[in-house]
Amino acid sequence: MQKEQKFEEIVTELETIVSELDSSIGLEESLKKFERGMELAKHAEERLKTIENKFQKIQQQFVPEAEVIEQTEE
């Protein structure tokens, strides 16, 4: 489940946790949050190791759709 989390979600959750830790939550809760934060940071670091990108050229003719309709109206 953790692996399906998007990078943006990981970073956003980490940021939320840090801002929560900065607020007045209880000690026990803050320790739980901290643990989760460390887990997220680890995931993020692992994700950052991905270097490859997939590239694909779309093989098709691009024709404006609205234009086609207007021309048939004429």
Add this chain to the structure above:
Amino acid sequence: MQSLFSDPSKIIYTVKEFNELVNIVLTEKVGEVSIQGEITGYQIRQGKWISFDLKDSESVINCFATTYQIDMPLSDGMEVVVTGTPRLYVPYGKYSFNVRNVQLKGEGALKKAFEDLKKKLTTEGLFDPIHKRSLPRFPEKIGIITSGEGAAVNDILKVINGRWGGLEIYLAPVLVQGKNAPDELVGAIQYFNQRFPVDVVIFGRGGGSLEDLQAFNSERVARAIFASRIPIVAGIGHEHNTSIADLVADVRAATPSNAAEICVPDRAAIAREVEFLSHKAERLVQQRIMSHRHHLNNQTQTLELFVSTRFARIRSLITRVPQLLHSYQEKTRLIHQKIAMSHTHLSQRMNDRFETSLRQLKEKEKLLAALNPTAILKRGYSITYATGTGTPITRLADIPADGRIRTALSDGIIESHISEAGREIKKSPPAKTVKITLEKAQETLF
């Protein structure tokens, strides 16, 4: 040409037939051509029909077009190349040029067209910052609309690959200049929006002259960018080039490479940010623990103080116990002493009282002994009683009628009977004498 008029002497056309024939010649035999000239008498009717004359120093041709076909603001004096077909209007027998596409020629025309369109779209609010979509922070799918051939796509890919990984990148290769370029640019924007949703689109081309960048200054392209749901980052030409597409895009980048930098986060910067966040989290938790420890220490101190105060009181009480015990013992001892003293005093008094009583008793005893009648009897006295009553006879009158008396002596009794009684007077014979007959004598007393 010759074949159409194979035997002119044998055929007589009607006017209409002839005009139709010429129209066929114009549309089919001449076909699509491009003509360069200067616009004059430009006007739009019913917001739909455009007409103007195209002229050079020696000739003029009347041109028609629709606003659908011409998407750039034209005006008198512009040098243009119009592409289209000549056509004869049969009822009037006049011919004109049907314009399909207009391309501006010369810096002046291009600049004026650019300024006019910019003014128009500004008025409509197409460049308004409130319409700008925000870019995703970490896109996963990126669309690129640019030439499949040029350097732009390579620059973009190089930058993206250097910054971030795990992306899906799709290139829509399009013509970026020439008369078909606007159509393809619009088509590609619509394609990504309708068929192939990506998180962000990079829209661009390398640098060029104002004429090269014309497609990016077209109104249709501007409206397609404005209508896009996917945020578009434009990186068109060089830094000094500004196109209408740049102005209407959600983010304007200086170059295609810059557009890639804007779209994709930098691995190193994000790694630093993640590191910063985890350090911050650690620091915050440590601070929290410290503050709790501090709080706990304070509490403990307070508790200790409380307990030690209590203990001190208890301890002082404990040290006072022997004192209290001592004073209690002292009190008890005094009470005991008092009791003992009282006891001595009491027995003393009791003894005294007893002795006094004893002495008194002895005196009474002596007195009693002295008064004992038997003792008197021993001295020669006797007591006489009336027999039967026991009453001592002290006077004559006490003598009972039967004359029977008893006389007690020291060692016995004499029972007598009186026969006569008379009074005895001192110094004279007793006036009365008593004649006693001794009847019996006993040695019992009383």
